[in-house]
Amino acid sequence: MPHKHIDLPMQLRSANFVPxxxxxxxxxxxxxxxxxxxxxxxxxxxxxxxxxxxxxxxxHVDLSxxxxxxxLLNSHDASSLESILGVVEKAWIANGEGxxxxxxxxxxxxxxxxxxxxxxxxxxxxxxxMVRQYEVTEERGKVPLWRAVDWIPLELSxxxxxxxxxxxxxxxxxxxxxxxxxxxxxxxxxxEPIKTETVTEPVAxxxxxxxxxMPAQSKPPEGTTKPVDTRSGTADxxxxxxxxxxxxxxxxxxxxxxxxxxxxxRTVDIYDAQEKLKVDxxxxxxxxxxxxxxxxxxxSLIDEAARRSSSAGEIRNxxxxxxxxxxxxxxxxxxxxLLHRFDPTAHKLSDAAREWRGLTLLEMARMFVESGSGxxxxxxGLTRYELATRALHTESDFPNIxxxxxxxxxxxxxxxxxxxxxxxxxxxxxxxxxAMSRVQLGEAPALDKVNEGGEYKRGPLGExxxxxxxxxxxxxISISRQVLVNDDLNAFTRIPQLFGVAAANLESDVVWGxxxxxxxxxxxxxxxxxxxxxxxxxxxxxxxxTLGTARKSMGTQTxxxxxxxxxxxxxxxxxxxxLEVTAEQLLAVxxxxxxxxxxxxxxxxxxxxxAEPRLDxxxxxxxxxxxxxxxxxxxxxxxxxxxxxxxVYIETRVGFDVDGxxxxxxxxxxxxxxxxxxxxxxxxQ
Numbered sequence: 001m002p003h004k005h006i007d008l009p010m011q012l013r014s015a016n017f018v019p020x021x022x023x024x025x026x027x028x029x030x031x032x033x034x035x036x037x038x039x040x041x042x043x044x045x046x047x048x049x050x051x052x053x054x055x056x057x058x059x060h061v062d063l064s065x066x067x068x069x070x071x072l073l074n075s076h077d078a079s080s081l082e083s084i085l086g087v088v089e090k091a092w093i094a095n096g097e098g099x100x101x102x103x104x105x106x107x108x109x110x111x112x113x114x115x116x117x118x119x120x121x122x123x124x125x126x127x128x129x130m131v132r133q134y135e136v137t138e139e140r141g142k143v144p145l146w147r148a149v150d151w152i153p154l155e156l157s158x159x160x161x162x163x164x165x166x167x168x169x170x171x172x173x174x175x176x177x178x179x180x181x182x183x184x185x186x187x188x189x190x191x192e193p194i195k196t197e198t199v200t201e202p203v204a205x206x207x208x209x210x211x212x213x214m215p216a217q218s219k220p221p222e223g224t225t226k227p228v229d230t231r232s233g234t235a236d237x238x239x240x241x242x243x244x245x246x247x248x249x250x251x252x253x254x255x256x257x258x259x260x261x262x263x264x265x266r267t268v269d270i271y272d273a274q275e276k277l278k279v280d281x282x283x284x285x286x287x288x289x290x291x292x293x294x295x296x297x298x299x300s301l302i303d304e305a306a307r308r309s310s311s312a313g314e315i316r317n318x319x320x321x322x323x324x325x326x327x328x329x330x331x332x333x334x335x336x337x338l339l340h341r342f343d344p345t346a347h348k349l350s351d352a353a354r355e356w357r358g359l360t361l362l363e364m365a366r367m368f369v370e371s372g373s374g375x376x377x378x379x380x381g382l383t384r385y386e387l388a389t390r391a392l393h394t395e396s397d398f399p400n401i402x403x404x405x406x407x408x409x410x411x412x413x414x415x416x417x418x419x420x421x422x423x424x425x426x427x428x429x430x431x432x433x434x435a436m437s438r439v440q441l442g443e444a445p446a447l448d449k450v451n452e453g454g455e456y457k458r459g460p461l462g463e464x465x466x467x468x469x470x471x472x473x474x475x476x477i478s479i480s481r482q483v484l485v486n487d488d489l490n491a492f493t494r495i496p497q498l499f500g501v502a503a504a505n506l507e508s509d510v511v512w513g514x515x516x517x518x519x520x521x522x523x524x525x526x527x528x529x530x531x532x533x534x535x536x537x538x539x540x541x542x543x544x545x546t547l548g549t550a551r552k553s554m555g556t557q558t559x560x561x562x563x564x565x566x567x568x569x570x571x572x573x574x575x576x577x578x579l580e581v582t583a584e585q586l587l588a589v590x591x592x593x594x595x596x597x598x599x600x601x602x603x604x605x606x607x608x609x610x611a612e613p614r615l616d617x618x619x620x621x622x623x624x625x626x627x628x629x630x631x632x633x634x635x636x637x638x639x640x641x642x643x644x645x646x647x648v649y650i651e652t653r654v655g656f657d658v659d660g661x662x663x664x665x666x667x668x669x670x671x672x673x674x675x676x677x678x679x680x681x682x683x684x685q
């Protein structure tokens with residue numbers, strides 16, 4: 001049989017939901033999407049009508065797209081995720097009908113549509129399909145019959161109303177696909193030679209049909225024209241049988257015009273390819289003059305471009321493409337949905353995440369396993385524990401998503417935990433785990449007078465030395481399959497959050513432990529000691545007088561040489577929680593004193609109060625108070641993170657000792673008092 005090849009867009013036909021098949025709990029419903037009945041259509045090339053039938057033979061229908069989770073759309077709108085109403089669960093051919101079960105989404109905006117389906121208000125469904133091959137039967141005096149014998153349903157859509165089967169509309173930029181027409185002659189026609197050609201369709205014709213798929217319309221009156229097979233190498237032309245034959249001169253003129261147009265197009269296409277490939281114009285001129293065919297000319301241009309590239313050395317132009325693919329968008333949406341479920345206030349639900357809202361962890365795991373790498377994987381027949389195990393041990397993105405959610409909650413909690421030591425301490429970075437030596441810079445030597453013609457004298461720079469190193473702290477958290485089965489969101493949100501707080505508390509324990517333990521410095525003397533002139537001779541409560549004494553002691557501190565006054569200015573008063581209110585009342589700016597002796601000098605009101613409960617539990621800690629300079633003026637306490645590991649750091653892997661994902665929280669941290677002259681202590685009373 002002769003064949004013809006054309007390009008066709010996706011076709012549409014109406015279908016309908018099957019009443020009484022709605023499953024309220026599973027949100028599924030059954031539909032009939034084809035019965036194979038005939039529908040009248042119009043050939044866009046000739047404007048002539050033809051009847052289309054869809055073969056419902058299982059050998060002629062490709063159900064792979066439907067059974068791979070094809071979407072249920074809103075009126076064939078594939079431009080956004082919001083248009084997806086659900087998914088095709090399964091599709092099959094039975095008793096001469098195409099049937100399918102679809103499951104509606106649980107999104108809020110889909111609920112009214114599913115409700116209308118339940119109530120029988122919304123019944124119309126349209127199927128979008130692509131035909132690969134038609135068998136065309138033509139009989140004199142009858143409308144041609146196009147029977148689809150190789151076709152594939154692409155998607156199903158809920159529509160407000162089914163259009164007339166013969167009606168159609170056109171779009172300016174359709175997506176087309178190749179289709180083969182196999183000609184079957186009627187018994188009353190003489191066989192004629194037919195050639196095979198490819199016709200490109202300039203516009204897309206889209207038609208719909210009702211669920212019952214109405215029978216073909218009445219036959220057109222005698223004399224109606226029909227599509228004629230390709231009987232020449234030119235484009236298909238409609239020919240009316242009663243039309244008299246053209247003269248030889250007219251045929252020659254038409255062929256001449258067509259040949260000229262084809263030659264012009266060949267020339268334009270060759271020069272376009274030459275410009276895109278950056279080949280010399282002279283090379284393209286030779287191809288045009290020699291009459292080389294377009295396909296052969298393109299191959300020659302590509303070969304010439306490759307030859308020039310290799311001879312000139314390998315030069316590649318790299319274009320940076322930005323954006324994110326569907327996989328990244330989906331993973332981000334799932335993360336957002338889980339974080340919103342954990343803390344709706346801090347994590348607002350994105351539009352893409354609405355599709356995942358309300359799903360349990362096991363339902364999410366099922367969808368990731370089924371859409372894992374290597375194609376579609378079925379999860380039918382798996383128990384809940386088997387599904388959880390597969391979700392956590394496959395190459396799907398689901399384990400990484402769970403780890404990312406745990407990481408974000410841990411990091412957020414870590415950063416939000418209070419660390420009161422930061423204002424009066426200085427942060428640095430350690431390049432490794434070796435001990436770091438910190439030079440305690442003192443005063444510069446005094447400048448001596450230089451007489452006329454005299455020489456400058458050299459002086460030493462006073463210095464001391466302290467050393468410390470960063471240590472590693474950590475813990476492993478496991479997300480097991482029990483978490484998925486039990487839908488225990490707290491296992492990878494609340495628990496990591498507590499670990500984040502614990503990491504921040506560890507830093508505070510290390511730094512405040514230096515103050516409460518009063519360790520020895522590099523000179524062998526305790527941090528707070530009378531020899532360092534930073535410890536009050538007798539304990540006293542916080543008052544204007546005792547603050548003045550502390551300020552004097554800090555201001556008269558000398559440099560490493562023991563002689564130069566360095567005038568340390570206190571910026572913070574550090575108290576236990578028991579003295580916080582007392583300190584704030586004393587330094588309150590808007591407090592009106594009862595008598596002049598109670599007036600707090602303005603210089604003391606500039607002090608910032610830092611209250612730390614860890615001081616209360618130390619020996620005599622609820623009475624002692626401290627003062628500290630700004631670390632920008634003089635060194636006080638220094639704390640360090642390992643380079644590139646600022647704060648708590650997270651690593652994940654698929655567990656071996658446990659069935660699940662292991663998350664390791666690690667903190668590389670160290671601290672040391674560098675200079676005692678920037679701090680002062682009063683034991684209190």
